[in-house]
Amino acid sequence: MIEVKDLHKSFGDVEVLKGITTTFDKGKTNLIIGQSGSGKTVFLKCLLGLFNYEQGSICYDGKVFTDLTEDAKRNLRSEIGMVFQGSALFDSMTIAENVMFPLRMFTKQSKTEMQDRVDFVLKRVNLDDAHNKMPSEASGGMQKRVAIARAIVNKPKYLFCDEPNSGLDPKTSIVIDNLIKEITEEYQITTVINSHDMNSVMEIGEKIVFLKDGFKEWEGSKDTIFRTDNEAVTNFVYSSNLFKKVRQMYLEERQ
Numbered sequence: 001m002i003e004v005k006d007l008h009k010s011f012g013d014v015e016v017l018k019g020i021t022t023t024f025d026k027g028k029t030n031l032i033i034g035q036s037g038s039g040k041t042v043f044l045k046c047l048l049g050l051f052n053y054e055q056g057s058i059c060y061d062g063k064v065f066t067d068l069t070e071d072a073k074r075n076l077r078s079e080i081g082m083v084f085q086g087s088a089l090f091d092s093m094t095i096a097e098n099v100m101f102p103l104r105m106f107t108k109q110s111k112t113e114m115q116d117r118v119d120f121v122l123k124r125v126n127l128d129d130a131h132n133k134m135p136s137e138a139s140g141g142m143q144k145r146v147a148i149a150r151a152i153v154n155k156p157k158y159l160f161c162d163e164p165n166s167g168l169d170p171k172t173s174i175v176i177d178n179l180i181k182e183i184t185e186e187y188q189i190t191t192v193i194n195s196h197d198m199n200s201v202m203e204i205g206e207k208i209v210f211l212k213d214g215f216k217e218w219e220g221s222k223d224t225i226f227r228t229d230n231e232a233v234t235n236f237v238y239s240s241n242l243f244k245k246v247r248q249m250y251l252e253e254r255q
Contacts, residue, residue, distance in 0.1 A: 001026050002047065002158065002190055007056035009042055016042045017053070018214040027188040029181050029204040031195050034211035035236060041162075043211065044194045048160055049077065060158065078106040081151030081189075083161040083180075087143040089135040095146050096122070096131035102154045121149040125179060141172035145179065152183060159184065161193040165200060177203050198237060201225070210236070 002024040009017040016039050024030040034040045045051045047058060049065060058065045060076060068076065081102075089098050096118050103114045122128060125145040135143055144164060151159055161180060165173040181204045184191040195201065201208060205222035210233050218233045225237060 001061055002192070003057075003059040004047075005057045005059070007043075007046060007053055007058065009039075009046055009051060009053040016214050017046070019056070020211070020214075020216045021056075022209050022216060022219055024190055024192050025207060026190045027185055028191070028206040029184050030190070030192045030207040030209070031201055031205045032192065032209050032211065033195055033201060033236070034217075037213075038211040039214040040194050040211050044160065044162060044192070047192060048080065048082070049073065078154060079157040081154065081156035081159045083144070083147045083151045083159070083164050085163040085166050087135075087140075087147040089143060089146060089150075091135055093135075094131065095127070095133050095135065095138065098135065098146060099150045099153050102150060106154055117153055118149075121153045122146075124152075124183070125149045140167055141175065144168065144172075144176050148176075148179060148183070152187070152189075155187070156189060159189045159191040161191070161195075163194060163196065165195070165197045170199065173197065173199060174203065180204065201237065 004020055004022050004024075007017050007020040008015065020043065032040045032043060042051060046053050063072070063076065065073070065076070089095075090101070093101070096115075099118045099121060100114050103109055103117060107114075109117070118131075122130060125148055127142065127145055127149065130138065130142065130146070135146070138146065159180075164176055164180065168176065177200050180191065180193070183189065193200070202222050205225070208220055208222065208225060209216060210218040212232050218228060218230045220228065225233065228234065
């Protein structure tokens with residue numbers, strides 16, 4: 001579990017995060033959503049320890065990040081997996097070498113142990129025969145699955161995903177959503193996803209935090225978001241006619 005209390009972050013005179021308090025539960029897919037400029041990317045980077053903040057706290061399973069020693073912070077970072085928006089694979093490395101990279105950085109495993117682990121996670125994301133391919137030989141969906149394999153190779157407690165469906169077609173996006181959800185539940189990871197994809201929200205949004213102008217405007221689940229009367233949420237989520245119809249059907253079924 002990750003607990004956030006009264007988080008404030010500014011750049012110069014501009015306050016970007018304005019007292020956010022929330023929790024992200026273990027074994028669940030937790031989504032951060034909001035319009036451009038809402039603060040969701042800055043929030044994610046604070047959670048990752050990439051940005052310092054002026055006020056508040058972020059607590060990882062009882063450990064307050066700012067109270068940790070540098071060694072303890074390094075240990076915590078070794079427990080974090082990250083799926084970047086553009087996959088961020090190393091072009092000069094094979095897929096297997098990309099996946100092995102965190103093991104080389106954070107562990108003292110033997111080469112055989114690392115190879116066994118790489119074999120396991122590539123199989124888990126249905127890329128059994130992709131070891132020797134280069135990233136340039138892989139489709140966008142394959143690259144994203146490689147990124148997920150790399151993110152979980154070190155058995156993380158926390159998984160962060162920045163727009164994991166960016167640039168993917170709708171069918172592949174569903175595959176990636178389901179894979180992230182399955183892995184989250186299977187390994188009981190605390191997963192936090194920064195997303196603008198409303199299909200993801202409706203498919204896997206077990207906990208949704210909606211930011212607006214640096215504030216936490218609303219939080220709930222994919223079920224309660226159908227019932228909310230919060231105008232900012234409904235304007236954002238149901239901006240398309242499709243989602244308006246889906247919401248109306250949902251409400252009519254429960255009358």
